[in-house]
Amino acid sequence: MIDNLIECISLSKQYISKNLTVNALEDINLHINKNETILLKGRSGAGKSTLLNLMCGLIKPTSGKVFIDNICINELSDDELSNILSERIGIIFQSFNLLPTYTVFENIEIAIVPKRLKESVVKKNIMSYLEKFNLKDKAHLLSSELSVGQQQKVAVIRTLIKQPSVIFADEPTGSVDDETAGEILDHLMNFRKEKEVTLVIATHGNIPEKFADRVYSISGGRINE
Amino acid sequence: MKYLFKELRRHYGRTIASISGYAISTLFILLVLSVTLTNEKSSFGILKGTGTHFIVYIPTNTSCCVNCNNEDSKGSLTAEGVNTIMLTTDLIDSIKKIKGVRDAAPYLLYKLYEPKYNSDISLGGIDMNSIATKNNVCAVTNLIAGKFLSDRPDEIVAEESFAMAHNLSVGDTLKIYGGKLILTGIVNSGIKPGKADIYAPIENVRKILKEDLKCISPGFDMNIILVEVTDSRIHSQVISQLKQRMKYFSVSSYNCYQPASETMTIIEKASRLLAILIFIFLLIFSAKTQLTSLLERSREIGILKSLGWSNTRLSNQIIFLSLIQAFIGVIIGIFLGFLIILLLNSNQIRLFNLVEFNFRIRIIPVLIVLTLTGGLIAGIFPIIKLSRSKAGDMINNFM
Numbered sequence: 130m131i132d133n134l135i136e137c138i139s140l141s142k143q144y145i146s147k148n149l150t151v152n153a154l155e156d157i158n159l160h161i162n163k164n165e166t167i168l169l170k171g172r173s174g175a176g177k178s179t180l181l182n183l184m185c186g187l188i189k190p191t192s193g194k195v196f197i198d199n200i201c202i203n204e205l206s207d208d209e210l211s212n213i214l215s216e217r218i219g220i221i222f223q224s225f226n227l228l229p230t231y232t233v234f235e236n237i238e239i240a241i242v243p244k245r246l247k248e249s250v251v252k253k254n255i256m257s258y259l260e261k262f263n264l265k266d267k268a269h270l271l272s273s274e275l276s277v278g279q280q281q282k283v284a285v286i287r288t289l290i291k292q293p294s295v296i297f298a299d300e301p302t303g304s305v306d307d308e309t310a311g312e313i314l315d316h317l318m319n320f321r322k323e324k325e326v327t328l329v330i331a332t333h334g335n336i337p338e339k340f341a342d343r344v345y346s347i348s349g350g351r352i353n354e
Numbered sequence: 355m356k357y358l359f360k361e362l363r364r365h366y367g368r369t370i371a372s373i374s375g376y377a378i379s380t381l382f383i384l385l386v387l388s389v390t391l392t393n394e395k396s397s398f399g400i401l402k403g404t405g406t407h408f409i410v411y412i413p414t415n416t417s418c419c420v421n422c423n424n425e426d427s428k429g430s431l432t433a434e435g436v437n438t439i440m441l442t443t444d445l446i447d448s449i450k451k452i453k454g455v456r457d458a459a460p461y462l463l464y465k466l467y468e469p470k471y472n473s474d475i476s477l478g479g480i481d482m483n484s485i486a487t488k489n490n491v492c493a494v495t496n497l498i499a500g501k502f503l504s505d506r507p508d509e510i511v512a513e514e515s516f517a518m519a520h521n522l523s524v525g526d527t528l529k530i531y532g533g534k535l536i537l538t539g540i541v542n543s544g545i546k547p548g549k550a551d552i553y554a555p556i557e558n559v560r561k562i563l564k565e566d567l568k569c570i571s572p573g574f575d576m577n578i579i580l581v582e583v584t585d586s587r588i589h590s591q592v593i594s595q596l597k598q599r600m601k602y603f604s605v606s607s608y609n610c611y612q613p614a615s616e617t618m619t620i621i622e623k624a625s626r627l628l629a630i631l632i633f634i635f636l637l638i639f640s641a642k643t644q645l646t647s648l649l650e651r652s653r654e655i656g657i658l659k660s661l662g663w664s665n666t667r668l669s670n671q672i673i674f675l676s677l678i679q680a681f682i683g684v685i686i687g688i689f690l691g692f693l694i695i696l697l698l699n700s701n702q703i704r705l706f707n708l709v710e711f712n713f714r715i716r717i718i719p720v721l722i723v724l725t726l727t728g729g730l731i732a733g734i735f736p737i738i739k740l741s742r743s744k745a746g747d748m749i750n751n752f753m
Contacts, residue, residue: 182746185660186744187659187660187744187745187746187749188744188745188746188747189744207664207665207741208664208665208666211659211662211663211664211665211667212662212664213662214659214660214661214662214745215661215662215663215664216662218662220660220661222660222749226653226657226660226749228654228657230364230365231360231364235360239357239658239661239663240661240662242357242661242663242667243661243662243663243664243667287661291661291662
């Protein structure tokens, strides 16, 4: 456990809706080391997103535990978890989860509001990232006015700007064209190399395995290396 | 703070709806309170002054003139048909110190058999500037003919019944009480505990008793103390306090203060109940608005939580949003209320030709506090909901 940055022990998740119980994940045991890039492969509905959400504490497991840096995130208070989410964890959602009535600038800014940085520093950082991603001229547009590829880029910037030590990316290139996908992956890998970040990517298969140190496949809520 | 105001602007329609809710509630409370307070003030004005007076004296079985030089005078200090003893002025000060006593005044009531009229004639010496005298004996407002008393030593006013019984008119001279007294006016004081046949200023009556009737009883300040309390609801408390301090006193009061007191208590309780009901309405409405707002925003709040926004930060945002909306709402509500009342009053519009709206400055702080409290409490429900939900569930709308 000491060498692992992320450790999932006997992790299970059931979704209960009315009389229907769905076993999304069953008895997942997973160890991820620091600076590793892990690819979680599986078809839609296999349980990839559920596993990512469990690993970053966004949902509660039905049973089992998740440790990040030897801290059991399931036992943290809401404010302690918020602290870890703002300082150490970055999440790229499959559906971007941008706020449609916020501008591009504001969508990125909300990710670093909890850090209480100076306004000038915030502005400089955001504009620098927007420039890297060729979105500088889109800063004051509403996120809903962007193309899907641009929205995904904004979602990636929103994660990277937090300077997290772990990034959970759920289908980061799933909805974009190959060129944009390549661009996004390049940015992620460069960031990983520069900042020595642990990267956990869920994909249904459009990300080449060469990017990963280890590849797991998920099927029917179970995981295989 | 930046995102707080942005949030208000961002969901413009919802903000307007929420503020309108607070404004309408405030307006409603303001109008109801306005009518209630006006009604309360009017009825209290009448009821508070109902039965607020009583008289105090010390009964005795001897007349004062047992010890005076004029033993044939057949006169005595009297109150309610019994003889009384003299009282000294310092008792007035003691009674005035009792909590709830508005005024206390001396009264000198003497009864003397006058052979010419073949009856006892009671002469009341009054302190003309006292509210206690007005409510217990008589005042200029009871005048029905002639003029009221002045400082002249030979002037008296008579009760209408006495004047009629003896066929007296204004300007007549009465040879009574060892001298000549001119009837300057006729009063009808109604049913009063200190009622007499004729009245004169107390100083004049003291002089008549000392100089004309040669009574030598010491003091001769008064034999009755007239008391006026501030509110009929505390009438019985004042009497019991007075009896505790001065056990030898006999207190005489008409019990009309009791129904007045009960009526006022009912009005007070009804007003409070109405205000509480309106407040509960405001509370339910605003809580519902804030909760709906949270449910609508659940996905956004889930996203913010996933980015590391703490529950504390988000809760503060919800509370401040609710308070800002409540504050803007209450200001608009007060302004609208003021405008409506102004329009109604300037056009002399009375609902049912009776209900009058009055804008009262003193209810503004009450309204602000009530609405802000409503806003605060309304914000608590979404916060409880928020703290119980995980970010992922909120994003996926599994709240």
